[in-house]
Amino acid sequence: MVRTAVAFSPGHISGYFKRVEGSGPGSTGSVGAGVVIDEGVRSTVAPAAATSVRVVWRGRVAAGSPPVEYALDRLGVAARVTTECRLPIGAGFGLSAAAVLATLTAANHLFDLGLSADDVAARAHEAEVVHRTGLGDVAASQAGGVVCRMGPGIHAEIIRFYPEEPLYAVSLGPLPTASVLSSPEAMARIAAAYPDRCPGDLTDFCLLSRRFAQASGLIAPGVQRVLAACDAAGVPASMTMLGNGVFACGDAADRVLSGFGEVERLNVARRGAYLIEMKP
Ligand SMILES: Nc1ncnc2c1ncn2[C@@H]1O[C@H](COP(=O)(O)OP(=O)(O)OP(=O)(O)O)[C@@H](O)[C@H]1O
Numbered sequence: 001m002v003r004t005a006v007a008f009s010p011g012h013i014s015g016y017f018k019r020v021e022g023s024g025p026g027s028t029g030s031v032g033a034g035v036v037i038d039e040g041v042r043s044t045v046a047p048a049a050a051t052s053v054r055v056v057w058r059g060r061v062a063a064g065s066p067p068v069e070y071a072l073d074r075l076g077v078a079a080r081v082t083t084e085c086r087l088p089i090g091a092g093f094g095l096s097a098a099a100v101l102a103t104l105t106a107a108n109h110l111f112d113l114g115l116s117a118d119d120v121a122a123r124a125h126e127a128e129v130v131h132r133t134g135l136g137d138v139a140a141s142q143a144g145g146v147v148c149r150m151g152p153g154i155h156a157e158i159i160r161f162y163p164e165e166p167l168y169a170v171s172l173g174p175l176p177t178a179s180v181l182s183s184p185e186a187m188a189r190i191a192a193a194y195p196d197r198c199p200g201d202l203t204d205f206c207l208l209s210r211r212f213a214q215a216s217g218l219i220a221p222g223v224q225r226v227l228a229a230c231d232a233a234g235v236p237a238s239m240t241m242l243g244n245g246v247f248a249c250g251d252a253a254d255r256v257l258s259g260f261g262e263v264e265r266l267n268v269a270r271r272g273a274y275l276i277e278m279k280p
């Protein structure tokens with residue numbers, strides 16, 4: 001039997017953020033607030049002569065993942081990787097970061113690399129920044145909670161709290177993160193819209209995120225329609241950054257969002273990436 005390691009990383013919904021440019025990938029990232037969610041990516045890793053990645057989403061298979069391949073290359077290992085997720089990719093659930101974190105967590109055990117959790121996160125963060133697939137998702141998903149990141153990168157001061165209430169989300173389709181992160185105009189509008197404080201609770205997170213989304217000019221017409229329905233029902237809601245989707249909190253959120261697609265009920269994650277098992 002081939003030796004394999006399986007690990008999981010939670011995803012992350014970013015509510016508001018501002019890019020911070022550093023001298024290299026380690027000090028480049030974002031400040032902002034988001035929610036680490038109990039759904040994410042499970043990665044199964046086995047040694048191989050050359051690296052290959054299969055991305056499985058609800059039974060559909062796609063090949064290749066540049067950030068995951070890059071992170072394994074930089075470690076000097078080659079592996080056959082299968083990532084599996086239930087949430088849609090590119091919809092603002094931070095799944096690229098979760099895929100890299102889960103894969104590196106598994107590879108660390110599989111190849112006995114002796115990396116600390118910090119080393120794993122630092123390498124995952126570098127892969128995300130280099131590929132423009134995320135700025136703050138790895139920093140968030142290295143542990144759980146509603147997070148407020150006060151600096152860029154994985155060593156920044158991060159405030160976390162752990163509400164019991166769920167968050168609801170609906171996805172209207174993908175929005176490639178790199179297309180927004182590569183636009184200087186979008187980055188300038190985002191910086192001007194940034195609310196310079198941390199959320200006090202989950203409702204406050206939704207309200208601050210909404211103010212940011214509106215002022216940033218990032219909201220697509222489809223997302224605006226869902227937000228208008230949430231407003232009419234008094235449901236605090238905003239856009240999943242960076243995806244074509246909406247998250248909302250409160251008891252009526254599920255009912256309002258169900259008019260627009262399949263509603264995901266997401267709990268706040270209690271922890272970051274972890275090894276599930278080694279076989280044999
Ligand atoms: N589940 C996954 N497994 C492996 N690679 C992934 C996965 N999700 C995303 N990626 C990689 O990240 C790249 C960019 O994804 P993108 O940033 O659009 O998705 P995302 O991380 O789900 O979305 P977001 O960052 O908006 O939350 C994809 O082309 C793919 O290479």
Ligand SMILES: CC(C)(CO)[C@@H](O)C(=O)[O-]
Nearest residue numbers: 014017030134135136137
């Ligand atoms: C840039 C981003 C919104 C992409 O998901 C996220 O990484 C963040 O909050 O920095």
